[in-house]
Amino acid sequence: MKRLISFALAILAVCALLVLGSSQLQAANGVKADHN
Amino acid sequence: MKMYGWHWRHLYLIFVFALLYAPIFYLLFYSFNQGTTMTHFIGFSWRHYAELFADTRMIQIVLDTLLIALLASLLATIIGTLGALVIYQVKRIWLKNSLLSLNNILMVSPDVIIGASFLIFFTFFGFKLGFNSVLLSHIAFSIPIVVLMILPRLNEMRQSLVDAAMDLGATNWQVLSRVVFPFISPGILAGYFMAFTYSLDDFAVTFFVTGNGFETLSVEIYARARQGISLEVNALSTLMFLFALILITGYYLLTRYTTTKRRQRRYQLEAKIKP
Numbered sequence: 346m347k348r349l350i351s352f353a354l355a356i357l358a359v360c361a362l363l364v365l366g367s368s369q370l371q372a373a374n375g376v377k378a379d380h381n
Numbered sequence: 382m383k384m385y386g387w388h389w390r391h392l393y394l395i396f397v398f399a400l401l402y403a404p405i406f407y408l409l410f411y412s413f414n415q416g417t418t419m420t421h422f423i424g425f426s427w428r429h430y431a432e433l434f435a436d437t438r439m440i441q442i443v444l445d446t447l448l449i450a451l452l453a454s455l456l457a458t459i460i461g462t463l464g465a466l467v468i469y470q471v472k473r474i475w476l477k478n479s480l481l482s483l484n485n486i487l488m489v490s491p492d493v494i495i496g497a498s499f500l501i502f503f504t505f506f507g508f509k510l511g512f513n514s515v516l517l518s519h520i521a522f523s524i525p526i527v528v529l530m531i532l533p534r535l536n537e538m539r540q541s542l543v544d545a546a547m548d549l550g551a552t553n554w555q556v557l558s559r560v561v562f563p564f565i566s567p568g569i570l571a572g573y574f575m576a577f578t579y580s581l582d583d584f585a586v587t588f589f590v591t592g593n594g595f596e597t598l599s600v601e602i603y604a605r606a607r608q609g610i611s612l613e614v615n616a617l618s619t620l621m622f623l624f625a626l627i628l629i630t631g632y633y634l635l636t637r638y639t640t641t642k643r644r645q646r647r648y649q650l651e652a653k654i655k656p
Binding site (some may be wrong): 346348349352353356357359360363364366367370371373374 | 437438440441444445447448451452455459558559562563566569570
């Protein structure tokens with residue numbers, strides 16, 4: 346049970362990193378689109 | 382004669398694997414092409430990889446796709462595990478079979494039908510298409526896969542295990558967390574990874590519910606392929622193939638390591654017990 350919960354938490358941590366990365370890129374893309 | 386049979390068996394295997402991997406290796410090979418087409422190999426170049434890493438939109442789509450796949454499969458695994466436990470607990474055979482049939486219908490239904498029905502559902506209720514609609518639809522089509530992966534494991538579990546825990550004074554929660562979940566955890570993990578794979582490569586359902594402003598990798602590649610496929614897609618495919626290869630190798634090495642460790646511990650324990 347503990348292993349499953351830690352697995353789920355690890356996935357959630359990866360998801361948080363992906364959200365962060367995606368929002369950064371989205372902001373960068375928005376700036377690029379504005380320049381174009 | 383024996384040698385002859387051995388030879389043909391291997392030849393057949395080589396043929397099958399060549400058939401499976403030839404298109405992938407063709408794709409990988411041309412990702413290093415200096416030119417822009419997949420017909421003539423001009424020379425070796427990292428050009429398409431450089432273009433890929435400069436394409437922030439594509440990188441963002443890759444991250445979004447991974448996010449959707451990870452999150453949808455996690456939520457589908459939680460819901461599917463609870464669903465499988467409920468189906469397992471049902472005593473009436475007709476009800477159990479009906480629930481299983483309802484679960485299996487979703488598995489065999491064409492993706493186009495599921496995608497179209499989700500689109501109608503979301504638009505009927507005025508739900509905005511985008512990240513949330515894709516996530517919800519991916520969760521929905523992944524749940525039957527998880528249930529199918531966990532139910533056989535639950536059926537394998539002997540009722541005496543649960544009865545013994547109850548006799549020893551375990552509460553319902555303790556039975557679930559210390560007996561049932563550890564027993565079905567390989568099924569849960571298998572279900573999670575199956576759901577992840579299904580979600581990652583889904584095209585049809587996503588195509589219907591993706592809306593405007595949010596895209597997954599499969600939909601983006603389809604959109605780009607309509608304008609003539611760019612070798613940037615080949616570079617991305619190569620990286621994803623390598624990523625999958627590393628994951629599988631890592632999983633294999635981890636499994637081998639834990640099996641060896643477990644065996645060693647058992648031998649040590651047996652050596653201690655023996656006089």
